[in-house]
Amino acid sequence: MEIKHIKGQTFCIDTGMTYIPFYKIDNENIIMLDTGWADGEKEGLTAILENNHFKIVGIINTHAHIDHSGNDAYFKEKYNCPIAMTTAEAMICNSAINLKLYYSTLSLEEIFVHLGHMICHVDMLITPTQDSIEMCGITFKILHTPGHSPAHICLITPDDVAYIGDALISRDVMDGAKMPYAFILAEDLKSKEKLYKLNCSQYVVAHKGIYDNITELITNNIRFYKLRAEMIGDLITTPMTLEEVVQTVRKSFKIPIKDVYKYTLIERMLRSYIEYLSDTGIIKKAVNNGILRYYK
């Protein structure tokens, strides 16, 4: 892991997989924008913060996904710092039962096993109309970009650096992505369109890039997600059950599914594309002899 300087007091930690921005209030105190993934990043993040004698005095999350808020509870406990998050995302990670509202295809026991570490109490709630948040005297502007998750936000530091979170992915990630995740694809596409209006001096995309201009990246992202939806739609050549769609897409996209957890994730990812194709009228669904099938 290494620290990259972006502009002014805005930096980011390059974990290898992700850029995690932070705002340096002074030589010691920092505000983290997201906290990374617990499984793969907790040790490295702890070490890099300690080696630089940094103390986290606040955390603002773009959204409550495992690779973005995975170390919230851990850092809150370690540094006794407040956490800020949108109301909806804060509600989701408030308890295992609430996590089940979002991760509905996992059982409660599976949620404890895979996502239990995400459970945390959020101290500052960001409402859907709030356009800024002040933490430790530092004001961050907010752009609401729901879709990737229920209430995803982008954050703009006082240095005019926009942290885009997962509202966009980099070209490299697109090249390797088989089926990038969106909670509600249609809303995610609308939020991507909103990003055209941003006029910041730098942009940080979590997975993973730093840009002076994101106009082309936005266009490419919109095109890429729509193309993936189209490819999935094209695979539904005959009436198919959800399971048949999962298997057809798995084979065509060469997605390895080795265990129940991965299967559940892939099915969840696929569902948002199927909902998008259904809502836009590209595919239809009907029940025949008690079996739900998707068809053109």
Ligand SMILES: [Zn+2]
């Ligand atoms: Zn995410």
